[in-house]
Amino acid sequence: MPSCLIVDDSKVVRMVARRILEDLKFGIVEAEDGKSALDSCLEEMPDVILLDWNMPVMNGIDFLRTLRKSQGGEDPVVIFCTTENDMAHIREAISAGANEYIMKPFDRAIIEAKFSQVGVI
Amino acid sequence: MNSQDFQLFGDIVRTRSGLVLTEEKVYLLESRLVPLARRRGMDSLEDLAEEVRRHRDERLLSEITEAMTTNETFFFRDNKPFDIFREVVLPQLLETRRAQKSLRIWNAACSTGQEPYSLAMLLKEEAAKMAGWRVEIMATDISDEVLEKSKAGLYSQFEVQRGLPIQLMVKYFQQVGEMWQIDSSIRAMVKFQNKNLLEDLSNLGKFDVIFCRNVLIYFDQPTKSKVLSQVHKIIASDGALFLGGAETVLGICDDFKPVEGQRGVYTSAINGMLAKTG
Structure with a gap:
């Protein structure tokens, strides 16, 4: 079973994403900020990371830059999932190593479409 | 009622x-x-x-x-047909049409334009192989309303997130308020026209590739047969017809045969160049 780390400081968003991704047969790990997500990745690198941008302690973009420099951190497919829905943020995410980008609000169709595009379902 | x-x-x-x-x-x-x-x-x-x-x-x-009419559509719908177009059909056509350097594609029942624009972006990405080529994408629909939306190339946040890879969105779209507009260079590659598939299609001219996906499913058997027969008259003998995943020519029209190994792609039953590739 492929694994997906859901990183978001909103419990509700994590719960909604978890429901959709469990239906898509992912094993789910959750983190509520970038620092906790890094700790989780060091313990076990997930196959996919669904990543919020604005979070306390460490934000999504700093997490991604640190992840990509870490050993094995090139491997996970990273899909941003954020309310930052302008071109400047999207470009910044891509240059930091994001594979895809979801603009909130999202629904099942968008999650499925994006996960399919990056080849993880 | x-x-x-x-x-x-x-x-x-x-x-x-x-x-x-x-x-x-x-x-x-x-x-x-x-x-x-x-x-x-x-x-x-x-x-x-x-x-x-x-x-x-x-x-x-x-x-x-x-x-x-049903206007459900999205960018690069089903992915696979576009992979086949890029990896199998296009290379063959670039070879067989290298003398005339001309390619005509028809997108039948294009709805709000995501499919013809997907083809246009794909061709733009392959532009290095097509220097000096004249490429025409004709997109038709029965509804003036969806054609107007197609021409404007303006899509909601929801629409651009269904099937469109983020790299292509960054490259070919601009943000206009809460909407996203496809670049004028891509819009210019597609000609939109009102066309009813039940009418005579011969005035559209001949095409090398025809995308007619998720259209036939709404027709009864005689209408499917009639439309396919008309489509056969305007597709090049070595051209490729793309149908939707739930559609087929089998038992409906003998003019086409499936291209072996390429699901959803059909070619002329006689002289179908693509059939030789397996």
Whole structure:
């Protein structure tokens, strides 16, 4: 079973994403900020990371830059999932190593479409 | 809705577009025609049916037909057909058409434009292999309303997130308020035109590739056969016809045969160049 780390400081968003991704047969790990997500990745690198941008302690973009420099951190497919829905943020995410980008609000169709595009379902 | 009114609307839609409305689609008819009736100041579908019987107004009949067409579409729908186009069909056509350096593609029933624009972006990405080529993408639909949206190339946040890879969005779209507009260079690659698939198609000219996906599923068997037969007349003998995943020519039209190993792709039963590739 492929694994997906859901990183978001909103419990509700994590719960909604978890429901959709469990239906898509992912094993789910959750983190509520970038620092906790890094700790989780060091313990076990997930196959996919669904990543919020604005979070306390460490934000999504700093997490991604640190992840990509870490050993094995090139491997996970990273899909941003954020309310930052302008071109400047999207470009910044891509240059930091994001594979895809979801603009909130999202629904099942968008999650499925994006996960399919990056080849993880 | 009474059965006479259902019959009336069903006949209008079938004779004008080929779409077949079975009895279980009565909910669809109500949900789509009630707003149309209200826009025209009528209280009910009975009033709308009465208006049709009295005046047979051409514009109203068109609006009824357009309201019943399904416009579900998204960028790079199903992915695989676009992979086949890029990796199998296009390389062969670039080889066989290298003398004339010309390629014509038809997107039948293009709805709001995501499919022809997907093809245009794909071809733009392959531009290095096509220097000096003249490429024409013709996109047609029965509905003026969706054609206007297509031409504008403006899509909601939801629409651009269904099937469009983020790298292509960054490259070929601009943000316009809360909407996203496809670049003018891509819009210029596609010619949009109103066309009813039940009409004579010969004035569209010959095409090397035809995308007619998720259209035939709405037609009855004789209409499918008629449309495919017409399509065969305007596709190059070594051209490629792309149908939707739930569609086939088998048992409907002998003019085409499936391209072995390339699901959803068909070529002329005689001289079908692509069939040789397996």
